[in-house]
Amino acid sequence: MEKLKKMILERGEIRDGNILKVDSFLNHQLDVEFLHEAGEEFYNLFKDAGVTKILTIEVSGIAIASMAALFFKVPVVFAKKSQSLNLDKDVFKGRVFSYTKNKIYDVMVSKSYLKPEDRLLILDDFLAEGNAMKGLIDMVEQSGATIVGIGAVIEKGFQEGGSYLREKGYNLKSLAIIDEMGEGYVKFRG
Amino acid sequence: MEKLKKMILERGEIRDGNILKVDSFLNHQLDVEFLHEAGEEFYNLFKDAGVTKILTIEVSGIAIASMAALFFKVPVVFAKKSQSLNLDKDVFKGRVFSYTKNKIYDVMVSKSYLKPEDRLLILDDFLAEGNAMKGLIDMVEQSGATIVGIGAVIEKGFQEGGSYLREKGYNLKSLAIIDEMGEGYVKFRG
Numbered sequence: 497m498e499k500l501k502k503m504i505l506e507r508g509e510i511r512d513g514n515i516l517k518v519d520s521f522l523n524h525q526l527d528v529e530f531l532h533e534a535g536e537e538f539y540n541l542f543k544d545a546g547v548t549k550i551l552t553i554e555v556s557g558i559a560i561a562s563m564a565a566l567f568f569k570v571p572v573v574f575a576k577k578s579q580s581l582n583l584d585k586d587v588f589k590g591r592v593f594s595y596t597k598n599k600i601y602d603v604m605v606s607k608s609y610l611k612p613e614d615r616l617l618i619l620d621d622f623l624a625e626g627n628a629m630k631g632l633i634d635m636v637e638q639s640g641a642t643i644v645g646i647g648a649v650i651e652k653g654f655q656e657g658g659s660y661l662r663e664k665g666y667n668l669k670s671l672a673i674i675d676e677m678g679e680g681y682v683k684f685r686g
Numbered sequence: 687m688e689k690l691k692k693m694i695l696e697r698g699e700i701r702d703g704n705i706l707k708v709d710s711f712l713n714h715q716l717d718v719e720f721l722h723e724a725g726e727e728f729y730n731l732f733k734d735a736g737v738t739k740i741l742t743i744e745v746s747g748i749a750i751a752s753m754a755a756l757f758f759k760v761p762v763v764f765a766k767k768s769q770s771l772n773l774d775k776d777v778f779k780g781r782v783f784s785y786t787k788n789k790i791y792d793v794m795v796s797k798s799y800l801k802p803e804d805r806l807l808i809l810d811d812f813l814a815e816g817n818a819m820k821g822l823i824d825m826v827e828q829s830g831a832t833i834v835g836i837g838a839v840i841e842k843g844f845q846e847g848g849s850y851l852r853e854k855g856y857n858l859k860s861l862a863i864i865d866e867m868g869e870g871y872v873k874f875r876g
Binding site: 519521525528531554559561562573605609 | 722748764
């Protein structure tokens with residue numbers, strides 16, 4: 497997605513530890529007109545996959561998943577990172593290591609919202625090592641639902657998540673793949 | 687909003703401790719077509735207020751804030767509940783007590799995204815005691831921005847948040863106000 501590449505170049509900041517800071521439009525302040533276009537892009541990529549539901553993970557996946565869902569006309573389910581009085585006790589659980597928060601945590605989805613007949617598109621803002629995706633996939637496997645596609649807004653192609661998922665046979669599409677980055681430069685794939 | 691009242695009656699569940707569980711459409715599974723309509727409703731209520739930005743708080747405020755922002759054509763900023771490597775060190779901080787999680791936590795917004803010239807609409811999924819709102823308002827006051835409106839999808843009118851905010855003079859609009867609820871019944875205001 498050319499517009500996204502331009503936004504990364506103009507508004508992204510690269511920090512130590514392979515951190516790409518895009519919180520001016522993707523994960524703290526949200527440029528919703530851009531996210532709406534990105535949602536439409538995911539629709540164009542996966543519209544023939546028979547998607548019944550979009551699965552994502554709190555926090556930063558929610559906005560892009562919701563925008564895409566407007567085009568697919570399906571519900572979003574977001575995996576939760578902490579127990580709440582509002583959450584069912586009967587949940588699927590997965591484990592995720594967060595690099596940016598430097599901790600392992602459980603993620604949960606109520607069993608009411610993942611069913612064997614579901615055909616899921618999993619969306620998230622970033623794909624790096626794929627830790628969040630692995631936690632989500634684990635829960636989907638417990639539920640018996642089918643993953644018909646996986647999408648990331650930004651994939652860090654120099655980390656392992658993308659190749660891991662493609663080798664496993666998932667139909668993974670990222671709106672921008674960064675193959676290299678460093679102080680003052682970003683090199684995109686393709 | 688009549689459609690919302692109908693959804694609460696048909697799909698909500700009342701639990702011990704004044705918990706209204708609406709996670710089938712508002713805060714775990716998201717009915718995005720409904721949220722889009724609710725976003726338009728907020729637009730109709732606040733379109734003349736000169737809103738420059740919508741402020742909300744992770745997690746459950748993000749989807750409704752994003753949908754409303756599509757109509758206002760302004761960015762969303764969501765306050766974060768935990769420190770992350772991606773977050774600026776230079777932040778406004780507020781304190782929030784969460785009833786559903788039974789703990790106090792800090793919320794943060796990067797100083798880059800709240801400016802004295804901003805005219806903010808604050809949106810959230812629920813308004814009960816108003817603890818999250820108080821934390822957000824505290825940060826806005828630190829920033830010097832103006833709050834031109836506050837909106838909640840569901841207000842628990844039997845708790846103190848709504849009357850507190852109205853007495854303070856805020857232009858608060860809730861899409862549904864529940865004055866009483868108990869096993870098997872919900873009584874709406876108006």
